[in-house]
Amino acid sequence: MPRTYEICFENVLVSAAQDLATVFGAAGKVFRVLRQWLSAVDTTLVTSQSVQLRARFLPATLTNGSGGSVPTPRPPDPGDAAASLSAHTNDTTKTTTSGTATILEENGCHLYQGYDKTFARPPVIGPSEAFVFELLSTPSGTVHLSGGVEVEEMGG
Secondary structure, three states, X not given: OOEEEEEEEEEEEEOOOEEEEEEEOOOOOEEEEEEEEEEEOOXXXXXXXXXXXXXXXXXXXXXXXXXXXOOOOEOOOOOOOOOOOEEEEEEOEOOEEOOOOEEEEEEEEEOOOOEEEEOOOOOEEOOOOEEEEXXXXXXXXXXXXXXXXXXXXXXX
């Protein structure tokens, strides 16, 4: 039976392009990416601006990014089992792959409106592969962001 997890970051000061959330597949399991989202959470208006976003599939040998944090994927049901997959958030040194990365989506948003994307056909990520939700542009001024990725883990 598939299990759903959220990989979130909250109220993070962002001043550089970065991997907002990277999810790594676990041995013997696959996961589907259901949704990704981003919003500015400052209590005063931030500088009016748009940001560039991208979602990519990373196959083959992965080198983890760094500079961010390693959150625990959380199930919406607190009584559910722990996830097998792992994640990083807000890495300013990006995750790399020895394979050919595939762009799954490129988009952008105005920070006042935020961004919320539910995949009509959720990408499937296998063992030893990764999904990355990236901020490609450097925000101007100070901005605090919250966001994340929702995934469904299957197998094992």
